[in-house]
Amino acid sequence: MKKYTDINDLENISKTIQEAIQLKKNPYVFENLGKHKTLVMLFFNSSLRTRLSTEKAAKHLGMQVMTLNVNDAWNIEFEDGTIMNLDKSEHVKEAAQVISQYADIIALRAFPTLTDKEKDTSEIVLKSFEKFATVPIINMESATAHPLQALADAITIEELKTKKRPKVVLSWAPHPKALPHAVANSFVNMMQEIDVDFSITHPKGYELNSEVTKNTSINYNQEEALKDADFVYVKNWSNYTDYGKVSNQDTHWMMTKKKLGNAKFMHCLPVRRNIVVEDAVLDSENSVVIQQANNRTFSAQIVLKKILENL
Amino acid sequence: MKKYTDINDLENISKTIQEAIQLKKNPYVFENLGKHKTLVMLFFNSSLRTRLSTEKAAKHLGMQVMTLNVNDAWNIEFEDGTIMNLDKSEHVKEAAQVISQYADIIALRAFPTLTDKEKDTSEIVLKSFEKFATVPIINMESATAHPLQALADAITIEELKTKKRPKVVLSWAPHPKALPHAVANSFVNMMQEIDVDFSITHPKGYELNSEVTKNTSINYNQEEALKDADFVYVKNWSNYTDYGKVSNQDTHWMMTKKKLGNAKFMHCLPVRRNIVVEDAVLDSENSVVIQQANNRTFSAQIVLKKILENL
Amino acid sequence: MKKYTDINDLENISKTIQEAIQLKKNPYVFENLGKHKTLVMLFFNSSLRTRLSTEKAAKHLGMQVMTLNVNDAWNIEFEDGTIMNLDKSEHVKEAAQVISQYADIIALRAFPTLTDKEKDTSEIVLKSFEKFATVPIINMESATAHPLQALADAITIEELKTKKRPKVVLSWAPHPKALPHAVANSFVNMMQEIDVDFSITHPKGYELNSEVTKNTSINYNQEEALKDADFVYVKNWSNYTDYGKVSNQDTHWMMTKKKLGNAKFMHCLPVRRNIVVEDAVLDSENSVVIQQANNRTFSAQIVLKKILENL
Numbered sequence: 001m002k003k004y005t006d007i008n009d010l011e012n013i014s015k016t017i018q019e020a021i022q023l024k025k026n027p028y029v030f031e032n033l034g035k036h037k038t039l040v041m042l043f044f045n046s047s048l049r050t051r052l053s054t055e056k057a058a059k060h061l062g063m064q065v066m067t068l069n070v071n072d073a074w075n076i077e078f079e080d081g082t083i084m085n086l087d088k089s090e091h092v093k094e095a096a097q098v099i100s101q102y103a104d105i106i107a108l109r110a111f112p113t114l115t116d117k118e119k120d121t122s123e124i125v126l127k128s129f130e131k132f133a134t135v136p137i138i139n140m141e142s143a144t145a146h147p148l149q150a151l152a153d154a155i156t157i158e159e160l161k162t163k164k165r166p167k168v169v170l171s172w173a174p175h176p177k178a179l180p181h182a183v184a185n186s187f188v189n190m191m192q193e194i195d196v197d198f199s200i201t202h203p204k205g206y207e208l209n210s211e212v213t214k215n216t217s218i219n220y221n222q223e224e225a226l227k228d229a230d231f232v233y234v235k236n237w238s239n240y241t242d243y244g245k246v247s248n249q250d251t252h253w254m255m256t257k258k259k260l261g262n263a264k265f266m267h268c269l270p271v272r273r274n275i276v277v278e279d280a281v282l283d284s285e286n287s288v289v290i291q292q293a294n295n296r297t298f299s300a301q302i303v304l305k306k307i308l309e310n311l
Numbered sequence: 312m313k314k315y316t317d318i319n320d321l322e323n324i325s326k327t328i329q330e331a332i333q334l335k336k337n338p339y340v341f342e343n344l345g346k347h348k349t350l351v352m353l354f355f356n357s358s359l360r361t362r363l364s365t366e367k368a369a370k371h372l373g374m375q376v377m378t379l380n381v382n383d384a385w386n387i388e389f390e391d392g393t394i395m396n397l398d399k400s401e402h403v404k405e406a407a408q409v410i411s412q413y414a415d416i417i418a419l420r421a422f423p424t425l426t427d428k429e430k431d432t433s434e435i436v437l438k439s440f441e442k443f444a445t446v447p448i449i450n451m452e453s454a455t456a457h458p459l460q461a462l463a464d465a466i467t468i469e470e471l472k473t474k475k476r477p478k479v480v481l482s483w484a485p486h487p488k489a490l491p492h493a494v495a496n497s498f499v500n501m502m503q504e505i506d507v508d509f510s511i512t513h514p515k516g517y518e519l520n521s522e523v524t525k526n527t528s529i530n531y532n533q534e535e536a537l538k539d540a541d542f543v544y545v546k547n548w549s550n551y552t553d554y555g556k557v558s559n560q561d562t563h564w565m566m567t568k569k570k571l572g573n574a575k576f577m578h579c580l581p582v583r584r585n586i587v588v589e590d591a592v593l594d595s596e597n598s599v600v601i602q603q604a605n606n607r608t609f610s611a612q613i614v615l616k617k618i619l620e621n622l
Numbered sequence: 623m624k625k626y627t628d629i630n631d632l633e634n635i636s637k638t639i640q641e642a643i644q645l646k647k648n649p650y651v652f653e654n655l656g657k658h659k660t661l662v663m664l665f666f667n668s669s670l671r672t673r674l675s676t677e678k679a680a681k682h683l684g685m686q687v688m689t690l691n692v693n694d695a696w697n698i699e700f701e702d703g704t705i706m707n708l709d710k711s712e713h714v715k716e717a718a719q720v721i722s723q724y725a726d727i728i729a730l731r732a733f734p735t736l737t738d739k740e741k742d743t744s745e746i747v748l749k750s751f752e753k754f755a756t757v758p759i760i761n762m763e764s765a766t767a768h769p770l771q772a773l774a775d776a777i778t779i780e781e782l783k784t785k786k787r788p789k790v791v792l793s794w795a796p797h798p799k800a801l802p803h804a805v806a807n808s809f810v811n812m813m814q815e816i817d818v819d820f821s822i823t824h825p826k827g828y829e830l831n832s833e834v835t836k837n838t839s840i841n842y843n844q845e846e847a848l849k850d851a852d853f854v855y856v857k858n859w860s861n862y863t864d865y866g867k868v869s870n871q872d873t874h875w876m877m878t879k880k881k882l883g884n885a886k887f888m889h890c891l892p893v894r895r896n897i898v899v900e901d902a903v904l905d906s907e908n909s910v911v912i913q914q915a916n917n918r919t920f921s922a923q924i925v926l927k928k929i930l931e932n933l
Contacts, residue, residue, distance in 0.1 A: 028347050036650050038678060048384040048406070052377055052413040056349060059375050064681050066674055069383070072691070073670040074892055083896040085798045090892030093904070094911065095670070098891065101916040102674040176396050269409065270385055270401030274394040282404070289405065294412040339658050359695040359717070363688055363724040367660060370686050380694070487707045580720065581696055581712030585705040593715070600716065605723040 001306035005126060005139045007147045007189050014194065016151070017158045020295070020302040027060040027301065033308050034063030040103035041067045041140070044110040044125065049269060049293055050140045050148070054107055057300035061308060066102070078124045092125075096132035105136050105307055112143035112180050114244030120144065121209075136307045138300075141182050144209075149268050150186035151299035154194055156292045157231055160264055165195050166230035169263075171222060172202030173276040174249045175236035183268045184237045185212045192216060201225035203248050208240055222252075226259055233266040234277055257281050264288045312617035316437060316450045318458045318500050325505065327462070328469050331606070331613040338371040338612065344619050345374030351414035352378045352451070355421040355436065360580060360604055361451045361459070365418055368611035372619060377413070389435045403436075407443035416447050416618055423454035423491050425555030431455065432520075447618045449611075452493050455520075460579050461497035462610035465505055467603045468542055471575055476506050477541035480574075482533060483513030484587040485560045486547035494579045495548045496523045503527060512536035514559050519551055533563075537570055544577040545588055568592050575599045623928035627748060627761040629769045629811050636816065638773070639780050642917070642924040649682040649923065655930050656685030662725035663689045663762070666732040666747065671891060671915055672762045672770070676729055679922035683930060688724070700746045714747075718754035727758050727929055734765035734802050736866030742766065743831075758929045760922075763804050766831075771890050772808035773921035776816055778914045779853055782886055787817050788852035791885075793844060794824030795898040796871045797858035805890045806859045807834045814838060823847035825870050830862055844875060851885040856899055879903050886910045 003009055010016050023029070039058040041051065055065045070076065076095050077088035084091065099106060110125035120143040130137050139147055157166065168191055170184065185208060191198035192214065199217040200208070207218070219225035226232060234255045239245040255265065255277040265277065265287045273279055281287055314320055321327050334340075350369040352362065366376045381387065387406050388399035395402065410417060421436035431454040441448050450458055468477065479502055481495065496519060502509040503525065510528040511519070518529070530536035537543060545566045550556040566576065566588040576588065576598045584590055592598055625631055632638050645651075661680040663673065677687045692698065698717050699710035706713065721728060732747035742765040752759050761769055779790065790813055792806060807830060813820035814836065821839040822830070829840070841847035848854060856877045861867040877887065877899040887899065887909045895901055903909055 038681075040674065046384045048379065048381075048401075049409060051384075052351065052379065052410065055377055056413050059349075064678075066677055068670065068674065070670075073668045073673075077895070081896070081901060084894035085897050089894060090670075091895050091904075094891055094893065094915075097912045098671060098915040099674065101912070102678050102919065269405055271405065272395035272400060273388070273402050274392070275396050279392060282402075290408045290412070293405075293409040297413065357695045359690065359692075359712075360720060362695075363662065363690065363721065366688055367686075367724050370660075580716055582716065583706035583711060584699070584713050585703070586707050590703060593713075601719045601723070604716075604720040608724065 001303070001310055003130065003136045003138070004147060004303045004307065005130060005137055005142070006145045007150055007186060007193065010151070013154065016302055017155050020151070020155050020298040021159065023301050024298045030305055031060065031062040033305060034058065034061035037104040037308060037311070038064045038066060038102065039105050039107060039304070040099055041065065041107045042070050042099070042109070043067070044070050047109055047140070049296055050109060053296035054140060054300045057297050057304055060301050061304055063304070078128050092128040093132050096129045097134060100134040103135055104311060105138060105304065106133055107138040107140045109140040110142055114178050114180065114238060117243040138303060138307070143180065144182055144185055146182040146186045148296065148299050148303065149183055150190035151303070152292055152295035153187055153233065153266065154190050155295045155299060156266065156288055157196065159291070160288060161230065163230065165197055167197040167228055168231045168233065169225050169229045170200045170233045170235065171226065171255065172206055172253060173234045173236045173255060174251055174253050175272065175276060176246070176249065178238035178244050178246050179236050181208055181237045181240055184208055184235050187233055188212050188216060199225055203250060203253065205241065206239060206248065208237065223259065226261070226263070229263040231266055232260055232263045235267065236276060254278060255281055257284060260286060262286070266292060269293055312614070312621055314441065314447045314449070315458060315614045315618065316441060316448055316453070317456045318461055318497060318504065324465065327613055328466050331462070331466050331609040332470065334612050335609045341616055342371065342373040344616060345369065345372035348415040348619060348622070349375045349377060349413065350416050350418060350615070351410055352376065352418045353381050353410070353420070354379070355381050358420055358451070360607055361420060364607035365451060365611045368608050368615055371612050372615055374615070389439050403439040404443050407440045408445060411445040414446055415622060416449060416615065417444055418449040418451045420451040421453055425489050425491065425549060428554040449614060449618070454491070455493055455496055457493040457497045459607065459610050459614065460494055461501035462614070463603055463606035464498055464544065464577065465501050466606045466610060467577065467599055468507065470602070471599060472541065474541065476508055478508040478539055479542045479544065480536050480540045481511045481544045481546065482537065482566065483517055483564055484545045484547045484566060485562055485564050486583065486587060487557070487560065489549035489555050489557050490547050492519055492548045492551055495519055495546050498544055499523050499527060510536055514561060514564065516552065517550060517559065519548065534570065537572070537574070540574040542577055543571055543574045546578065547587060565589060566592055568595060571597060573597070577603055580604055623925070623932055625752065625758045625760070626769060626925045626929065627752060627759055627764070628767045629772055629808060629815065635776065638924055639777050642773070642777050642920040643781065645923050646920045652927055653682065653684040655927060656680065656683035659726040659930060659933070660686045660688060660724065661727050661729060661926070662721055663687065663729045664692050664721070664731070665689070666692050669731055669762070671918055672731060675918035676762060676922045679919050679926055682923050683926055685926070700750050714750040715754050718751045719756065722756040725757050726933060727760060727926065728755055729760040729762045731762040732764055736800050736802065736860060739865040760925060760929070765802070766804055766807055768804040768808045770918065770921050770925065771805055772812040773925070774914055774917035775809055775855065775888065776812050777917045777921060778888065778910055779818065781913070782910060783852065785852065787819055789819040789850055790853045790855065791847050791851045792822045792855045792857065793848065793877065794828055794875060795856045795858045795877060796873055796875050797894065797898060798868070798871065800860035800866050800868050801858050803830055803859045803862055806830055806857050809855055810834050810838060821847055825872060825875065827863065828861060828870065830859065845881065848881055848883070848885070853888055854882055854885045855888040857889065858898060876900060877903055879906060882908060884908070888914060891915055
């Protein structure tokens with residue numbers, strides 16, 4: 001593997017999932033693989049799970065980890081040909097090349113603006129680092145994708161499924177703040193690739209990018225959509241058409257124990273209780289969010305492992 | 312040992328002190344004990360000594376250390392049953408369970424509000440992590456206790472005492488800002504447990520929580536209290552009755568070389584010179600504050616060691 | 623070597639440069655030298671290259687690294703005899719002594735005020751740590767010097783020179799913000815020590831401290847100065863006489879491909895494109911800024927190695 005910027009970089013998803021499940025049993029077995037190798041983690045945005053799980057994954061593989069909150073250092077310019085006389089003190093051309101010399105792998109988090117659709121869609125931060133860095137890039141959540149999360153989600157479904165082809169539903173939830181589409185996008189991509197009966201439910205007008213959803217079934221009736229589901233992935237995203245707007249906060253879309261039935265409840269966390277999902281769900285045995293978060297370590301680790309093997 | 316949230320978690324204080332003094336002679340002797348074990352340090356508040364000494368202690372034991380400034384990541388909700396539609400994006404129930412999966416031990420710093428006495432007394436942050444985490448918790452200074460400091464203080468007294476039962480006085484000092492009671496509380500607790508002649512001196516009205524001081528002698532006359540002291544621990548705390556208020560800045564309570572006499576001067580640091588204590592004391596051989604700070608490494612290390620042995 | 627606060631601490635510069643070039647070929651060969659040794663990096667100011675390269679250098683030598691953004695912890699008092707009743711909560715006397723107990727080497731970054739010439743020239747932060755710390759100090763850029771950068775620059779020139787005594791020119795460039803003199807000062811110092819034909823060009827009135835430039839040739843005519851240069855080091859600094867002022871932003875001083883000719887282009891980074899230097903230079907093969915940044919790792923490593931050998 002040469003990079004992991006979206007789930008298409010995985011050559012064989014089901015094999016990768018099985019390998020991650022194996023790693024989990026004995027996390028330090030490949031501890032020599034990362035010896036004398038350095039992971040540099042660059043955060044343009046804050047992080048809890050991603051920071052800790054990715055660092056832990058790297059250390060399982062014996063890597064050294066250096067972390068930089070980019071905004072504490074410099075403002076980086078991404079546009080080509082600019083006269084840099086304002087607040088940006090370094091161009092990504094230099095930044096990416098320089099950091100590549102201190103790193104064997106660069107992992108990067110850069111959220112969308114949610115105000116400039118074109119800029120977000122172009123993935124200017126991620127793509128610029130991909131272009132100018134001379135080492136492999138891992139996406140720790142970009143403007144439009146969160147492939148480490150999606151891989152952790154797929155691992156969780158594989159571990160917990162009780163039938164060959166479980167029914168999985170992605171169900172939109174209300175939220176007071178405008179949130180990115182990255183988690184939803186990558187989850188949709190992943191579900192399209194693995195053997196599940198997958199559909200999406202959300203209020204009319206809340207369609208994700210159609211280039212992502214493709215021919216995935218969308219149902220505006222949540223109750224109908226959730227019927228006989230085995231896994232329900234609940235997630236808010238802001239409006240994609242009316243870009244970045246919170247045009248619906250309809251509390252009826254909150255996930256409840258009643259709606260969930262016997263399905264497993266999934267969420268990438270952090271989650272707002274009694275807004276996105278009621279306490280009764282999160283505090284029940286049907287919630288698998290903690291296991292999902294644990295699988296973040298192993299999705300990062302299998303990705304790092306495959307990249308290290310290819311260095 | 313299963314946790315270290317206050318000094319009552321120490322099973323045998325004098326034995327622990329001796330073991331810490333032994334560790335100091337050869338800090339890396341148990342380097343294999345922490346192999347493949349991870350300490351996650353969570354800071355809700357800033358730190359210099361605690362951060363560096365605790366990380367150093369963990370590395371002496373061969374542990375991996377991951378540090379998170381919590382407020383850089385998320386605002387955490389601690390109340391039960393809240394509708395999380397404001398600024399808190401994650402509940403401690405999830406946060407503590409998730410971080411437990413990336414950690415073998417969690418160390419935590421969370422200062423009091425000094426405005427909400429009930430909330431501070433309930434130790435909501437520390438207790439919530441203790442409740443929901445699935446790994447041992449170490450208190451790196453909470454609303455009401457700083458047990459790593461108190462253990463370092465006891466180690467320092469043990470190293471320096473020249474008589475079997477030295478006289479130790481805790482002497483209040485003025486300070487321009489409202490400071491917590493944690494250091495004073497844990498020091499009082501510790502002195503009640505070890506073989507010293509202990510008393511407290513402070514201005515009238517500056518009584519600490521009586522559930523902490525119990526039957527410890529309190530003297531409002533500083534000069535009288537300090538007479539023939541072997542160790543004088545100087546520390547400001549804000550008013551406990553008129554909670555969190557700076558109701559006294561009487562400079563006469565500052566520690567001076569004259570008042571100190573031949574006693575050793577102790578303070579947890581950071582200390583404001585010529586407010587809490589005059590230069591002449593800190594710059595004299597009677598000051599043992601640097602040695603105290605060094606012992607922070609070994610108080611943390613003996614605690615980590617005992618918890619690791621019990622994992 | 624007992625410290626590295628300026629380039630005069632190097633006992634034999636050309637030998638040191640050769641040793642750094644050797645280290646680069648096999649960075650981990652002295653991995654046992656730093657075993658059980660800790661580097662504490664203190665940042666009073668932000669950093670990208672210095673933070674990553676110095677940490678990497680230390681890990682090449684097997685050291686443990688702890689990093690502290692000082693301003694996140696406490697405000698430190700540097701003046702002697704102050705009554706500390708304002709915003710400073712700890713005196714450097716305590717801070718330096720305490721941190722020395724957690725560190726085998728302390729590396730420090732502290733930029734100038736650029737408003738108080740006397741204070742900056744006295745190097746109060748660096749000198750105070752040097753005075754009160756009980757372990758060796760490394761300067762990661764102080765008010766007036768950046769000796770790790772200057773050593774990396776000298777390594778780069780040595781690697782790339784095609785004649786015994788190359789012509790090296792330091793050429794001032796415009797910049798919208800007031801920048802320190804540290805990089806320029808240390809580069810001048812270094813060029814005075816190694817076998818190069820060195821001169822400086824800058825607008826009249828932009829003279830560096832004459833105690834630094836000594837008898838180095840200064841030419842106010844940039845075109846004339848650059849003639850037949852082998853290496854051109856471009857750097858902005860604010861006015862030294864009219865201290866810290868941006869009294870000239872003359873865009874004619876920007877480095878261009880035409881002016882540069884066949885010379886190698888050097889800069890310490892970060893660099894503002896099309897202000898300090900035009901895109902055409904940075905994107906050409908004549909630019910060696912990325913190699914310079916890489917050599918930061920090896921300048922730090924040879925310095926750490928020499929200090930470790932002397933502990």
